[in-house]
Amino acid sequence: MKSTSFITExxxxxxxxxxxxxxKRSRQSFDPTSLDDRKELSLLVEEAIREGENYTSIVHGHRDIGLTERDLQDLIGxxxxxxxxxxRFQQI
Incomplete structure (x- = not known):
């Protein structure tokens, strides 16, 4: 399985x-921009997984930006x- 780079640095x-x-923040106001960035990352990774990728192959295709499996787990689960x-969504 060959992963192409799709997550930007x-x-x-x-x-x-x-x-x-x-x-660092526990009581500061909500920032919708940061949520949008993580949603974008999640959607990109979800699409790649649908196409047969896994975290290991995604990381392999993004070595140049320092992406790690730990990043993916911490940032999107x-x-x-x-x-x-x-x-679940395929069953609907």
């Missing part, structure tokens, strides 16, 4: 930055959860 950096910010969501 900028998106990954924004998601990492937002995750760090979330850990376990691969298993993504697969379950895909299965």
């Amino acid at each position: 900028s998106l990954l950096q924004r998601c990492r930055r937002e995750q760090a910010n979330q850990l 376990p691969e298993n959860s993504i697969r379950e969501r895909i299965d």
Whole structure:
């Protein structure tokens, strides 16, 4: 399975930055922009998984931006959860 690069370094950096910010703030106002970035990342990864990719192959295709499986798990959740969501929507 060959993964092509589809996650930009900028998106990954924004998601990492937002995750760090979330850990620091507990009572600050909600920022919809950061949620949109993580939603974009999640949708891109979900599409790749539908096309036969997995976290390992996605990471392999994005070595140049330093993406790790831990990033994917921390930013959008376990691969298993993504697969379950895909299965649920296919059954509808």
